[in-house]
Amino acid sequence: MLIPFHTVAGAVDLADIGPECFSAFAIADTLAKINRYNGRTPRPWSVASHSLLVEALCPHVDMKGWALLHDAHESIIGDITSPAVEFLCLTSGGQAVRAAINAAKGKLDRIIGTAWECPPRSHSLEVRRADWVALQAEYTVFFNQPADFLTDEEVEDVQRACDLIPEIPASWVASRDAWIARAEELASMGLLKLPRPATS
Numbered sequence: 001m002l003i004p005f006h007t008v009a010g011a012v013d014l015a016d017i018g019p020e021c022f023s024a025f026a027i028a029d030t031l032a033k034i035n036r037y038n039g040r041t042p043r044p045w046s047v048a049s050h051s052l053l054v055e056a057l058c059p060h061v062d063m064k065g066w067a068l069l070h071d072a073h074e075s076i077i078g079d080i081t082s083p084a085v086e087f088l089c090l091t092s093g094g095q096a097v098r099a100a101i102n103a104a105k106g107k108l109d110r111i112i113g114t115a116w117e118c119p120p121r122s123h124s125l126e127v128r129r130a131d132w133v134a135l136q137a138e139y140t141v142f143f144n145q146p147a148d149f150l151t152d153e154e155v156e157d158v159q160r161a162c163d164l165i166p167e168i169p170a171s172w173v174a175s176r177d178a179w180i181a182r183a184e185e186l187a188s189m190g191l192l193k194l195p196r197p198a199t200s
Contacts, residue, residue: 019115032176137161
C-alpha cells in the first residue's frame, strides 16, 4: 500500500517511512509551522516552541534529548488536540480512534528514536511531567485558565514555565532555528545524534 506524503524535500511513502525522513530541519521546519491548540492562541505558539519549553523544564539531563523530540511525530500526523481526540471518539469508533492514534505515535517515535539514536521516553515520568507543566503554563498565559488543585511545588514549576514562555521564539522561522540550535547543543552533549538529511 502506498501512502504519498508531500514534503519540501519531495514525496515520501508513509507506509514505508524510515529514519531518513527525520532530519533536524525536516522536524523543526514542520513543527514550527504547526500552531498548538489548532491556532486558537492569541498569538502564534508552535509545537516547536512548546518542545523547547518542555526541554527547558525537564530536570534530568539524560531525558532532555527526548524532551525536545517528544512531539516530533507531529511532523507527520500533526497536532491532534486532546479535545479533537475526545470528539472523534464520541462520534466515530470510541476507543478504537484513541488506540489508532497512540499506535501511530508509538511507531513514529520508535523510528525517530532510531534516527536520532535517542531512546523514546514518552512514558517517562520526567518528560510527561515537564509536558504537563508546559500545558498548564500555556493554559495560563494564552487562555487565562490557571490550573486548579496544584501543590505548592507544582505552582512554582508552572510559574517558572509561564516566565519562560516570553523568552522562547514564537515566529515560525525563529522557533525552527531555535529548535535546530538546541538539538545541535544536545548532540554536542552526547544526548542524541543529528541524523543526516535524506539524499536523492
